[in-house]
Amino acid sequence: MGMFANSLFTRMSNANPGVKYGYLKGGFEIVGDHKQAHEARKVYEYYNNLVDEIKLEAVVDGSAAVGSEEPFGVYYNIRHTREIERESGGFGRYLQNQNNTTGWSYNYGRPTENYRDKFEEIVREACGEQFEVLSVTFQSEDVNSRAVKEYGWRITPYAYVLMKARGPEVDKIPSVRLDLDFLDTSGYAVLPIESAVVPIDAGETTDEPRPFRDLRITQTLDERQADEGKLILEIKATAQGIVPDLEEVLEVKSAGFDVVETEDQGVSISRFDPESKENVVVSERLWMLTFSAEEGLRELPEAFAFATPQTEMAEMLFQRFDDADLAAVEATILLQQEYGEVDHSAVWIWSGIGMLALAIAVVAVLVFRKRPADVTSDSRFAMPGQVTPFTIIGLLKQIERNNGLSPEGLSELTESINRIERYYFFENDGAEPNLEHIAADWILKAR
Numbered sequence: 001m002g003m004f005a006n007s008l009f010t011r012m013s014n015a016n017p018g019v020k021y022g023y024l025k026g027g028f029e030i031v032g033d034h035k036q037a038h039e040a041r042k043v044y045e046y047y048n049n050l051v052d053e054i055k056l057e058a059v060v061d062g063s064a065a066v067g068s069e070e071p072f073g074v075y076y077n078i079r080h081t082r083e084i085e086r087e088s089g090g091f092g093r094y095l096q097n098q099n100n101t102t103g104w105s106y107n108y109g110r111p112t113e114n115y116r117d118k119f120e121e122i123v124r125e126a127c128g129e130q131f132e133v134l135s136v137t138f139q140s141e142d143v144n145s146r147a148v149k150e151y152g153w154r155i156t157p158y159a160y161v162l163m164k165a166r167g168p169e170v171d172k173i174p175s176v177r178l179d180l181d182f183l184d185t186s187g188y189a190v191l192p193i194e195s196a197v198v199p200i201d202a203g204e205t206t207d208e209p210r211p212f213r214d215l216r217i218t219q220t221l222d223e224r225q226a227d228e229g230k231l232i233l234e235i236k237a238t239a240q241g242i243v244p245d246l247e248e249v250l251e252v253k254s255a256g257f258d259v260v261e262t263e264d265q266g267v268s269i270s271r272f273d274p275e276s277k278e279n280v281v282v283s284e285r286l287w288m289l290t291f292s293a294e295e296g297l298r299e300l301p302e303a304f305a306f307a308t309p310q311t312e313m314a315e316m317l318f319q320r321f322d323d324a325d326l327a328a329v330e331a332t333i334l335l336q337q338e339y340g341e342v343d344h345s346a347v348w349i350w351s352g353i354g355m356l357a358l359a360i361a362v363v364a365v366l367v368f369r370k371r372p373a374d375v376t377s378d379s380r381f382a383m384p385g386q387v388t389p390f391t392i393i394g395l396l397k398q399i400e401r402n403n404g405l406s407p408e409g410l411s412e413l414t415e416s417i418n419r420i421e422r423y424y425f426f427e428n429d430g431a432e433p434n435l436e437h438i439a440a441d442w443i444l445k446a447r
Contacts, residue, residue, distance in 0.1 A: 067205030168203035209244030226337035256301030293340025
């Protein structure tokens with residue numbers, strides 16, 4: 001047993017760096033506290049201290065209700081003590097692809113490694129079954145650690161993974177491993193640290209978009225396809241966090257045009273924001289909108305209105321192509337080309353309606369200008385020179401006062417007067433009285 005205990009340390013230099021920790025852990029399960037394993041015990045305790053003082057944490061960017069229709073992001077941070085950061089010289093090397101650099105790379109006595117590629121491969125392997133991993137974005141290698149609330153601990157921001165759940169049944173983000181290497185008395189060892197499983201809800205989506213701020217949008221109008229009847233609007237958005245869907249940030253509407261095609265190139269993470277005091281990424285999103293003129297236009301559109309904001313903006317720029325150059329413009333601009341066709345059928349329809357109305361009016365004038373009866377010159381009462389409700393009522397009241405009509409006749413005359421007054425001065429209901437016919441009829445009766 002003593003020989004075996006002694007060999008735990010002497011043979012460590014020949015062991016694979018990736019299995020040294022497991023090699024010692026299994027060995028001490030056999031030899032226990034044997035005194036011949038003293039040197040190996042010091043190395044094993046060193047490994048345990050490293051494992052206790054370094055963690056990999058996964059933090060969902062925003063709500064855990066991520067749904068399965070839209071992508072969301074996960075921050076991966078190295079959580080560590082101040083002492084371990086100082087002893088290890090920081091964690092910037094894990095943000096390098098050392099074998100791909102054009103110059104010479106030094107890894108402090110360890111073999112050079114493509115750390116970024118290795119971590120991305122681990123992420124895709126661990127998450128690929130339940131998630132579509134869209135991108136893995138890394139912090140800059142000169143990133144500084146940041147203090148946290150827990151005394152003595154700090155975090156070094158490491159990576160941001162953009163992913164989308166493959167279905168509503170997904171309920172957790174699996175554990176992801178990061179391999180760290182440290183020098184020891186036998187050379188160096190690779191110690192894996194793993195993130196905890198993170199519960200999520202892919203079956204529920206919230207009405208709120210993923211967290212974003214400092215939204216900046218540039219809209220560019222392109223009339224170079226006007227000969228095909230197309231007006232192109234490019235909308236480019238950038239923000240800290242994830243740029244939301246188009247309808248959540250802009251209202252697209254311009255008189256005389258319809259949107260016939262929308263091409264959404266999706267969210268892409270460009271980088272961690274080096275100017276922000278917080279650990280945040282910058283995302284981009286590009287939409288290409290194709291407009292065509294509406295059908296049935298009475299006149300061609302002469303101006304175009306850019307999309308208007310639906311949320312708070314940090315910056316909004318408008319520009320257009322002027323030949324091959326870009327020129328800054330206002331929110332509404334005059335178009336340089338013509339789009340669509342005027343619908344002349346409506347003009348002909350309204351012209352026909354107007355001509356018909358004119359013909360009806362002419363016929364009506366001719367009809368009403370005719371006297372319905374021949375009022376002879378020997379009548380006691382004459383037709384007023386100007387036929388109005390007032391003059392005809394005055395005529396009928398004169399007949400009522402000065403002509404000896406029978407009681408039935410007086411009743412009928414009174415009803416004619418009431419009918420004219422009711423229509424023109426009160427209810428204006430029913431058919432319009434024919435004043436000339438009424439007057440002519442009573443002039444003949446009152447001879």
